[in-house]
Amino acid sequence: xxxxxxxxxxxxxxxxxxxxxxxxxxxxxxxxxxxxxxxxxxxxxxxxxxxxxxxxxxxxxxxxxxxxxxxxxxxxxxxxxxxxxxxxxxxxxxxxxxxxxxx
Amino acid sequence: xxxxxxxxxxxxxxxxxxxxxxxxxxxxxxxxxxxxxxxxxxxxxxxxxxxxxxxxxxxxxxxxxxxxxxxxxxxxxxxxxxxxxxxxxxxxxxxxxxxxxxxxxxxxxxxxxxxxxxxxxxxxxxxxxxxxxxxxxxxxxxxxxxxxxxxxxxxxxxxxxxxxxxxxxxxxxxxxxxxxxxxxxxxxxxxxxxxxxxxxxxxxxxxxxxxxxxxxxxxxxxxxxxxxxxxxxxxxxxxxxxxxxxxxxxxxxxxxxxxxxxxxxxxxxxxxxxxxxxxxxxxxxxxxxxxxxxxxxxxxxxxxxxxxxxxxxxxxxxxxxxxxxxxxxxxxxxxxxxxxxxxxxxxxxxxxxxxxxxxxxxxxxxxxxxxxxxxxxxxxxxxxxxxxxxxxxxxxxxxxxxxxxxxxxxxxxxxxxxxxxxxxxxxxxxxxxxxxxxxxxxxxxxxxxxxxxxxxxxxxxxxxxxxxxxxxxxxxxxxxxxxxxxxxxxxxxxxxxxxxxxxxxxxxxxxxxxxxxxxxxxxxxxxxxxxxxxxxxxxxxxxxxxxxxxxxxxxxxx
Ligand SMILES: Cc1ncc(C[n+]2csc(CCOP(=O)(O)OP(=O)(O)O)c2C)c(N)n1
Numbered sequence: 128x129x130x131x132x133x134x135x136x137x138x139x140x141x142x143x144x145x146x147x148x149x150x151x152x153x154x155x156x157x158x159x160x161x162x163x164x165x166x167x168x169x170x171x172x173x174x175x176x177x178x179x180x181x182x183x184x185x186x187x188x189x190x191x192x193x194x195x196x197x198x199x200x201x202x203x204x205x206x207x208x209x210x211x212x213x214x215x216x217x218x219x220x221x222x223x224x225x226x227x228x229x230x
Numbered sequence: 231x232x233x234x235x236x237x238x239x240x241x242x243x244x245x246x247x248x249x250x251x252x253x254x255x256x257x258x259x260x261x262x263x264x265x266x267x268x269x270x271x272x273x274x275x276x277x278x279x280x281x282x283x284x285x286x287x288x289x290x291x292x293x294x295x296x297x298x299x300x301x302x303x304x305x306x307x308x309x310x311x312x313x314x315x316x317x318x319x320x321x322x323x324x325x326x327x328x329x330x331x332x333x334x335x336x337x338x339x340x341x342x343x344x345x346x347x348x349x350x351x352x353x354x355x356x357x358x359x360x361x362x363x364x365x366x367x368x369x370x371x372x373x374x375x376x377x378x379x380x381x382x383x384x385x386x387x388x389x390x391x392x393x394x395x396x397x398x399x400x401x402x403x404x405x406x407x408x409x410x411x412x413x414x415x416x417x418x419x420x421x422x423x424x425x426x427x428x429x430x431x432x433x434x435x436x437x438x439x440x441x442x443x444x445x446x447x448x449x450x451x452x453x454x455x456x457x458x459x460x461x462x463x464x465x466x467x468x469x470x471x472x473x474x475x476x477x478x479x480x481x482x483x484x485x486x487x488x489x490x491x492x493x494x495x496x497x498x499x500x501x502x503x504x505x506x507x508x509x510x511x512x513x514x515x516x517x518x519x520x521x522x523x524x525x526x527x528x529x530x531x532x533x534x535x536x537x538x539x540x541x542x543x544x545x546x547x548x549x550x551x552x553x554x555x556x557x558x559x560x561x562x563x564x565x566x567x568x569x570x571x572x573x574x575x576x577x578x579x580x581x582x583x584x585x586x587x588x589x590x591x592x593x594x595x596x597x598x599x600x601x602x603x604x605x606x607x608x609x610x611x612x613x614x615x616x617x618x619x620x621x622x623x624x625x626x627x628x629x630x631x632x633x634x635x636x637x638x639x640x641x642x643x644x645x646x647x648x649x650x651x652x653x654x655x656x657x658x659x660x661x662x663x664x665x666x667x668x669x670x671x672x673x674x675x676x677x678x679x680x681x682x683x684x685x686x687x688x689x690x691x692x693x694x695x696x697x698x699x700x701x702x703x704x705x706x707x708x709x710x711x712x713x714x715x716x717x718x719x720x721x722x723x724x725x726x727x728x729x730x731x732x733x734x735x736x737x738x739x740x741x742x743x744x745x746x747x748x749x750x751x752x753x754x755x756x757x758x759x760x761x762x763x764x765x766x767x768x769x770x771x772x773x774x775x776x777x778x779x780x781x782x783x784x785x786x787x788x
Contacts, residue, residue, distance in 0.1 A: 145349060145361065152353050192534045198358045198378065 132183040133162065135209035136191070141199040142168050142175040149197050150177060153190055163213050174201065180213045231403055236365030237266035237396040239405075240329070243372040245272045246408045249300050251654055253278050253287035257304025259344060260331030262396035264302075276654065276683065279675035281308050283647040285315020286673065289324050290651020293634045294609060296445065298325040298379040298387075299651070305331045306344030309351070309390075314641060316386045317355040321638025322468065323445060325384035327375045328356075334394040335363065348390045357385030365398040373409035380411035383532040384445060414531060414549035417556060421546045425503075425527050425553075426560035428544065429459055432501035432525075434569045437461045438484070440513075441468030441637065442506015442530060446550035449629050452505070453477070455558050460566040461503070462573055464492055466513045467622055469506065471633035475626045481573060482582065485513035486772045487619045489583060491576040493778040496521050498572065505529045505550050509539040510638070515778035529553050583769060583783075584623040590741055593617065593692055593762055594624040599743070600662065600690060600758075601626040603750050609634065609652045609661045613645035613669030616698040619768040621664045643672030646689065650676060653685035660750070663689045667717070668697040677730040680755040687755050689727075694762045695720055702767050706782065707774075716764075727757040734759065 140146045147166065154161050163180035181187070191203045234242070240263060244252070253276040256264040267275055278284035281303040288301035303312040309330045319326045333342040349361040358378050360371045368391070375387040429435055437456050443449060449472045456463045456479050463473045464484045473480045482492045493515075496502075502524045507513065514520040517539050526542040528535070529550055536545035546553055585592070588599035597620055601608075606628040612618040612635045627633060634652060636644040649663040670691055680687055692698075701715040724736045733756040735749035749758050769783030 145353075145359075148350060149353055156354060189534070189538055196532075196534055 132207075133180055133210045134183050134187070134205045134207045135213070136177075136179045136181060136187075136194075137202075137204045137206055137209065138177040138179065138194065138200060139169070139202040140175050140177060142173055143199070146175070146199045147177070149199060150179075150194065153193055154181075157186065157190070159184065159186065159190075163216075165212070165216070178209060178212070180210060231401050233399055233401050235262065235266065235396065236362075236368055236391065236398045236400065237262040239365060239368050239400065239402060240372060240391065240396070241266045241270050241273070242405055243368065244300060245270060246405060247298075247373070247376050248408065249273055251276060251291060252300045252302060253284040253651070254302025255281050255284055255304065255308060256302075257308050257331065257344070259305035259333055259393050260302060260308070260329075260391075260396070262393060263329070263331065263391070276679065278647070279678055280673065281311035282314050282643065283673050283676040283679065285312045285326070285328065286318070286644055286647035287651040287654070287676070287679070288326055288328075289315060289319055290611070290634065290648035290653075291655040292319070292324050292326055292651075293648065294631055294652045294655040296325075296447065296631065298327050298376050298384075299655075300327045300329065303328070303330050304344070305333055305348065306346050309346055309348040313351065313355065314639075316352065316388065318636055318639040318641045318644065319386040320355050320357065322441060322636065323384050324386065325379040326386035327379055328386060328388045330388065330390045331396070332361070332390045332392040335392045336394070338392065348388070352388045352390075355386070356388045359388040359390070361390045362392070362395050365395050365400040368395070369402070369406055373406050377409035377411065380409075382412065382414070383442075414552060415547050417546060417548035417553055421544065422553070422556045422560065424544055425546060426557055428501060428525065428527060429461070429503065429557075430562045430564075433566070434499045434572075435459065435461045435501040435503060435566075436481075436496060436499040437463045438465075438502050438504045438507055439463060439469040439472045440466040440505070440507030443469055443472050443550055444506070444631060446506065446531070448505075448551040448554050449473070451551060451554045451558065455554055455561060458558065458561045458563050460564055460570060462495065462570070464496065466507050466510065466637070467635060468637040470622055471627040471629060471631070474628050482584070483622055485515060485778060486774075487623065487768055488770070488772075488778070490580040490770050490781050491573070491582065493772070493781065494576050494580065495573045497779055499524050502526045503529070504542075505554075506531075508535050514539070515772050515776060515780075519777035519779075593620045593760070593766055596760060597621050597624040597664065597690075598626060599746065600750070603743070603747055604662065605660060607659050608632070609649075609656060609659055611635065611645045611649040611652060611661065611663045613663070613665040613672075614640045614642045614699075615666040615669060616694075616702065616766070616768045617664050617666045617692045619699070620692075623768075642669040645669060646680070646687075647673050647676045649687045649689070650680050650683070650685050653687050654683065657686070659686070661685070661687045663687060665689055665691050666698055667691065667693045667695060667721070667723070670723075677727060677732060677755070681731040684754045686753055688750060688752070688758060689756070690758045690760060691723060692760050692762045693723060694764050694766070696764050698764070699768065701764060706771070723757070723759055731755070732757050737761070
């Protein structure tokens with residue numbers, strides 16, 4: 128993970144079953160790994176925001192276009208700044224797992 | 231306020247959408263839908279013999295009319311069987327609405343009898359898909375399915391309806407209005423002006439057209455544009471019927487099975503106006519060696535296609551008919567004598583393989599003969615293999631939605647059911663299906679459907695007792711190791727088709743123009759059986775993965 132430049136795709140989607148499969152399918156068919164996923168409903172809960180931590184890659188532009196074409200996707204943007212959130216989460220997760228192993 | 235079941239609601243919504251023919255096969259999970267369908271006065275049901283057949287029959291209707299067509303399958307094996315026809319529609323941008331039955335909602339996810347994850351399975355092969363969770367949802371989902379199938383770049387939409395949702399009673403105040411396709415994106419005037427200037431300035435422009443031009447019904451205006459600018463026109467497999475075969479600006483199909491002079495002309499051009507094409511590898515060859523010196527204007531309704539495989543000088547997002555109409559008045563009339571002369575010189579130096587005369591000496595000449603003996607309104611379908619490429623190279627197309635072939639997926643078994651669908655959608659036209667002995671076996675059960683509805687379909691069967699195109703590739707690229715591509719036993723197709731109730735004409739016995747004429751004049755399902763030597767090849771050819779200038783064969787007229 129450390130060797131690559133990362134970015135975060137910020138995707139606003141409908142909040143209903145199957146949407147995640149549509150989005151991640153675009154990655155799996157290209158054998159393109161998603162490093163981390165974060166998904167939370169937006170205030171009114173009819174939509175959700177998905178954050179995908181991915182490697183910077185020449186294919187991303189095309190994939191973002193394909194994503195915008197999905198009926199359940201409203202917006203896609205890429206933002207390298209959000210990667211920090213994942214780094215923070217990583218430290219939370221690792222301290223959690225250290226604790227549970229200790230317990 | 232009316233009470234109705236989910237199934238009745240679905241049928242009403244299909245009727246309001248203007249649907250008059252549906253193909254499909256019933257089973258446990260869609261029986262409520264079939265029961266409701268039986269009471270429709272507007273919709274006729276075509277009982278296919280295999281769900282793949284049902285899917286392709288619907289495709290035949292959709293490809294002929296340009297409007298979404300509907301097919302039905304039950305859950306489990308019904309859904310898995312219809313998947314190939316849906317994937318085929320996705321790759322060729324054909325508007326379909328496929329409605330599958332699903333096990334009752336409480337059983338979903340329990341490995342119930344005839345349960346498969348149709349929703350999950352269809353994600354990558356549809357434009358969009360729905361799993362309906364209540365009868366109320368049908369009121370939005372069904373119109374939405376039609377809107378999506380028809381809007382922008384058309385494609386297949388799947389609606390999976392659990393059995394209990396089909397049986398659920400709902401009270402409906404007003405049925406929603408039938409869906410219409412979204413308006414295409416507005417084309418920017420600056421883009422039009424830039425494109426016009428690029429075309430006017432180009433010394434050696436080529437217009438490259440594909441299935442998108444057919445879908446936009448832009449063939450007439452496309453011809454106009456080409457004539458005004460004296461722009462030679464090359465076509466992808468999907469765009470073959472855009473310009474009449476014998477038009478002086480038609481320089482043939484490009485790519486893997488192009489004429490040598492066509493690929494050479496492409497090498498020499500300084501501007502490509504690519505319309506409704508997707509830079510498929512069968513057309514471009516090795517893509518980074520495809521016309522490296524040419525500027526590219528790419529016109530497409532799908533944003534994803536622009537810059538996908540080749541970065542272009544100008545991408546225009548829009549409906550091709552709209553773009554061409556705005557472009558045409560800005561195009562200067564130019565003879566471009568030097569460029570046209572250069573291409574004719576190439577053509578004389580590397581004469582085309584496709585015959586300019588008809589006859590019985592080769593499959594290509596025979597295809598031309600069939601075309602010459604047929605009406606201009608004839609619809610042509612093919613299966614997949616050498617016969618498909620021979621037809622692409624030789625049939626005298628005259629324009630429009632006349633040419634139905636499986637371009638993107640290359641599905642053997644496509645030809646017969648698509649021909650049936652085309653004949654149902656255009657009962658006043660003759661439909662000819664060029665097929666091979668490998669392909670015809672793949673959806674042969676639909677021979678019965680054809681007879682049941684007495685569709686005006688003629689199958690021209692090129693029988694070479696092998697999987698011809700595979701055989702050819704083994705000969706050329708695997709040192710003649712023709713493994714598993716020959717059929718050791720000869721089937722009696724004449725007897726088999728007679729058994730299904732088809733008229734037959736066996737050219738193995740007697741072969742003359744008169745006999746072919748008679749066969750083509752036969753109304754209703756008719757077979758023309760044409761034995762062909764295994765040695766007949768499709769040439770010239772670009773080896774898979776090579777650049778388009780590397781061609782086998784085609785340097786002589788032999
Ligand atoms: C469903 C399917 N399976 C396999 C293939 C691979 N394939 C391409 S062409 C071909 C042979 C076609 O044989 P036939 O229909 O007899 O036509 P011919 O080439 O002999 O004219 C095969 C097996 C395919 N295109 N589709």
